[in-house]
Amino acid sequence: MSKMRTIEWDSKAHQLIVINQRLIPQRLERVALSSCQDIGQAIKDMTIRGAPVIGVAAAFGVVLSALQSSSDNVTMLRQDLEQSIQYLGSTRPTAVNLQWALERMHMVARSSDQPAGIRQSLEREAMQMADEDVETNQAIARHGEELIEDGDTIIHHCNTGALATVDWGTGLGIIRLAHEQGKRIHILVDETRPRLQGTRLTAWELKQYGIPYDIITDNMAGHFLSRGMVQKVIFGADRVAANGDVANKIGSYMLALAAYDNVVPVYSVFPLSTVDLDISQGSDIPIENRDPNEVLDIQLDGERVTPEGSSALNPAFDITPARLISAFVTERGIVRPPYFKNLSQIKGKK
Amino acid sequence: MSKMRTIEWDSKAHQLIVINQRLIPQRLERVALSSCQDIGQAIKDMTIRGAPVIGVAAAFGVVLSALQSSSDNVTMLRQDLEQSIQYLGSTRPTAVNLQWALERMHMVARSSDQPAGIRQSLEREAMQMADEDVETNQAIARHGEELIEDGDTIIHHCNTGALATVDWGTGLGIIRLAHEQGKRIHILVDETRPRLQGTRLTAWELKQYGIPYDIITDNMAGHFLSRGMVQKVIFGADRVAANGDVANKIGSYMLALAAYDNVVPVYSVFPLSTVDLDISQGSDIPIENRDPNEVLDIQLDGERVTPEGSSALNPAFDITPARLISAFVTERGIVRPPYFKNLSQIKGKK
Numbered sequence: 001m002s003k004m005r006t007i008e009w010d011s012k013a014h015q016l017i018v019i020n021q022r023l024i025p026q027r028l029e030r031v032a033l034s035s036c037q038d039i040g041q042a043i044k045d046m047t048i049r050g051a052p053v054i055g056v057a058a059a060f061g062v063v064l065s066a067l068q069s070s071s072d073n074v075t076m077l078r079q080d081l082e083q084s085i086q087y088l089g090s091t092r093p094t095a096v097n098l099q100w101a102l103e104r105m106h107m108v109a110r111s112s113d114q115p116a117g118i119r120q121s122l123e124r125e126a127m128q129m130a131d132e133d134v135e136t137n138q139a140i141a142r143h144g145e146e147l148i149e150d151g152d153t154i155i156h157h158c159n160t161g162a163l164a165t166v167d168w169g170t171g172l173g174i175i176r177l178a179h180e181q182g183k184r185i186h187i188l189v190d191e192t193r194p195r196l197q198g199t200r201l202t203a204w205e206l207k208q209y210g211i212p213y214d215i216i217t218d219n220m221a222g223h224f225l226s227r228g229m230v231q232k233v234i235f236g237a238d239r240v241a242a243n244g245d246v247a248n249k250i251g252s253y254m255l256a257l258a259a260y261d262n263v264v265p266v267y268s269v270f271p272l273s274t275v276d277l278d279i280s281q282g283s284d285i286p287i288e289n290r291d292p293n294e295v296l297d298i299q300l301d302g303e304r305v306t307p308e309g310s311s312a313l314n315p316a317f318d319i320t321p322a323r324l325i326s327a328f329v330t331e332r333g334i335v336r337p338p339y340f341k342n343l344s345q346i347k348g349k350k
Numbered sequence: 351m352s353k354m355r356t357i358e359w360d361s362k363a364h365q366l367i368v369i370n371q372r373l374i375p376q377r378l379e380r381v382a383l384s385s386c387q388d389i390g391q392a393i394k395d396m397t398i399r400g401a402p403v404i405g406v407a408a409a410f411g412v413v414l415s416a417l418q419s420s421s422d423n424v425t426m427l428r429q430d431l432e433q434s435i436q437y438l439g440s441t442r443p444t445a446v447n448l449q450w451a452l453e454r455m456h457m458v459a460r461s462s463d464q465p466a467g468i469r470q471s472l473e474r475e476a477m478q479m480a481d482e483d484v485e486t487n488q489a490i491a492r493h494g495e496e497l498i499e500d501g502d503t504i505i506h507h508c509n510t511g512a513l514a515t516v517d518w519g520t521g522l523g524i525i526r527l528a529h530e531q532g533k534r535i536h537i538l539v540d541e542t543r544p545r546l547q548g549t550r551l552t553a554w555e556l557k558q559y560g561i562p563y564d565i566i567t568d569n570m571a572g573h574f575l576s577r578g579m580v581q582k583v584i585f586g587a588d589r590v591a592a593n594g595d596v597a598n599k600i601g602s603y604m605l606a607l608a609a610y611d612n613v614v615p616v617y618s619v620f621p622l623s624t625v626d627l628d629i630s631q632g633s634d635i636p637i638e639n640r641d642p643n644e645v646l647d648i649q650l651d652g653e654r655v656t657p658e659g660s661s662a663l664n665p666a667f668d669i670t671p672a673r674l675i676s677a678f679v680t681e682r683g684i685v686r687p688p689y690f691k692n693l694s695q696i697k698g699k700k
Contacts, residue, residue, distance in 0.1 A: 025655065025656070025658075026653055026654075026655070188663070191543070191648075192569075193541070193543060193569060194567050196648070196650060196655055199648070199655055199656050199657075199660075200655045200656075200657075203656065203657045203660050204657045207657050207659065207660070213660075213661075214662055214663045215645055215646065215656065215660055215663075216645065216662065217544050217568070217600070217601075217645055218567070218568055219542075219543060219569065219600055219601025219604055219605075220600055220601070220663065220664075220665060220668070222601075222604040222607065222668055223600060223603065223637075223665050223669075224663075226603065226669065250567070250569055250570050250573060251567075251569025251570070253608070254569055254571065254572040254604045254605075254607070254608050255569075255604075257572065257604070257607045257608060258603070258604050258607060261607055287573075295541070295566065295567055296565065297650065297651065298546070298648065298649075298650065299648075299649035299650070300545075300546060300647065300648065300649070301647065302649065303376055304376075305375065305376070305546055305549055305550045306375070306549050306550075306553065306565065307375040307553045307554045307557050308375075310553050310557070310563075310565055311564050311565070312565040312566065313564045313565075313566050313574075314570075315570060315573050318570070318572055318573040318576070319573075319576065
């Protein structure tokens with residue numbers, strides 16, 4: 001892994017320096033984002049992706065908006081900020097971490113009446129959120145690591161690693177800690193169509209951590225589960241409803257079903273900012289539909305293979321019902337059913 | 351669709367002319383196969399694919415072997431033929447149609463004591479198998495069409511069309527007939543990783559038949575099923591055990607699970623030559639593992655996206671337990687549970 005965080009704030013140049021995740025694994029390239037619009041665009045086009053890190057990136061979008069607003073009048077500054085918050089919040093509808101981070105920034109913008117004070121507080125808040133994210137992930141890893149046993153083969157969906165967060169990762173952070181503690185584990189990496197976050201990002205991270213893995217296509221998971229070759233399934237979450245239903249990367253639901261059918265535990269791993277107690281069940285979570293070309297633009301042997309004029313559908317997330325999930329892993333510990341009671345309890349706890 | 355069959359025997363030139371399925375949809379190109387080895391290689395590398403058609407193609411491999419054997423001695427000719435049969439039977443282990451077709455050729459080779467007579471009988475038998483395959487598929491379509499309702503949205507996995515057979519298709523043949531009879535149907539085409547038979551072959555066929563479709567990645571099926579947007583799931587079979595467990599293209603099991611979880615019927619469609627009463631349950635069916643590069647060689651935006659040195663697993667088929675399948679569609683009618691009794695009954699029936 002690179003020694004730098006996935007996103008880093010340059011407080012002198014007023015720039016957010018981010019790893020361009022669209023180019024991994026071909027190249028490790030950083031890009032400097034110097035406006036709220038830049039950050040919004042980078043979230044939309046998945047230069048920055050992963051629920052935890054897009055929240056923090058959006059917070060820096062608000063910082064850049066504040067620093068660049070010419071307004072010396074507090075009311076007008078706040079109007080500029082509200083516009084930026086609304087814009088950033090619209091970039092990706094499913095991951096609630098984005099709304100959560102923006103809500104924090106909104107509150108900070110209300111905490112002072114001085115434009116200079118607001119700007120300073122916003123910058124401090126975003127930097128603190130970045131640090132908190134790393135601490136949160138390390139706490140998640142400590143709790144989750146107990147679930148992993150020596151010799152486990154684990155199916156992992158999408159990317160929940162350092163790249164999905166400011167640093168360290170959520171689901172992959174657990175795997176990384178278990179590996180560092182000497183547990184022998186093997187990962188089956190779901191390639192995660194259509195954007196191939198598994199093949200591109202998770203395999204790239206695992207290779208650097210020295211954790212053995214094989215890439216599989218998403219539709220193979222059931223085969224390995226049914227043959228008794230898998231002991232755990234791990235994925236993240238983009239939004240968790242009060243009843244424990246999980247919105248996560250498309251394919252999570254079918255993976256969880258296959259695990260459930262073979263009595264293999266499924267763990268969904270996330271910071272508690274992912275839990276949205278205002279949403280009672282998964283079917284109420286908005287699902288982002290992305291550009292069909294993400295499905296159609298696929299090449300084999302150097303040639304595009306989609307018949308001309310074909311259309312495609314591209315929902316980016318699906319809902320895994322709570323009944324299929326064995327436990328959640330959060331920074332405050334492992335949460336087991338009944339989820340409605342236990343999620344609100346742990347989220348409310350100080 | 352092309353006016354020609356997927357494979358056609360040129361009895362003058364002693365060549366099997368086949369559509370090169372590796373090049374579709376980019377180009378519709380025919381290739382002439384003039385030896386048993388050619389045909390075996392074409393089956394292995396999926397120039398010819400689809401359980402029903404590889405059986406018939408292999409039969410012509412035996413014909414070519416007979417025509418090219420210099421042996422005028424019946425014992426030696428039979429030895430040559432047995433070698434060819436063994437070779438052809440080893441090209442792909444899962445689809446039992448291959449073994450079934452080769453067994454028929456083996457019996458024909460025993461039916462005469464004259465080398466010339468054997469050669470003639472083998473050629474006649476293979477040509478008859480090709481014709482029978484088309485008739486079988488049309489019978490399947492007539493039975494299966496009754497299951498399709500006006501307005502249905504159907505998820506289809508892999509390719510079960512004209513390209514998977516000598517002509518017309520099995521699962522897709524049902525869809526085609528329902529469309530021709532004026533039923534308004536919409537197909538969600540599973541792209542079917544890793545070889546993308548859905549995107550490449552099924553979408554190409556549907557486009558020519560004028561049947562509306564959208565391509566989806568395999569891992570999206572659960573989402574559409576859970577939203578109530580799908581009324582049927584249809585796929586083929588490469589081998590069906592006596593208890594009704596189905597070996598079919600990798601991903602069928604997870605698709606069937608998702609349909610079952612949403613009370614959507616799953617139909618597996620095949621000629622009765624696919625039923626292997628000698629195998630009592632799915633876990634006894636041999637599963638072919640193919641070259642990992644079929645998983646790793648994937649390109650997005652013109653670039654290979656797999657980290658260097660990555661390994662992959664590539665089982666080409668999985669087992670869908672009989673409990674997840676609502677009915678089978680065969681040339682002799684629809685088969686419903688209990689499968690153990692009803693499959694052997696219908697297969698035994700003359």
